[in-house]
Amino acid sequence: MNILVYLIPISLFLGAVGLVAFIYTVRSNQYDDPEGDSRRILSDEWDDRPKP
Numbered sequence: 001m002n003i004l005v006y007l008i009p010i011s012l013f014l015g016a017v018g019l020v021a022f023i024y025t026v027r028s029n030q031y032d033d034p035e036g037d038s039r040r041i042l043s044d045e046w047d048d049r050p051k052p
C-alpha cells in the first residue's frame with residue numbers, strides 16, 4: 001500500500017505531460033492536413049527544386 005504514495009503522483013505527472021504534449025501539437029497545427037503531405041509527394045505537380 002505504501003507504493004501507491006509514489007505511483008499515484010507519478011501517474012498524474014505523466015498524464016499531465018501527455019496532455020501538455022497533445023495541446024502543444026494541436027496548437028502548432030499538426031493535425032490540420034494529415035493527408036495533404038502524402039498526396040503532394042506523389043503528385044507530378046510538386047517539385048522539390050526551387051524555380052529560378
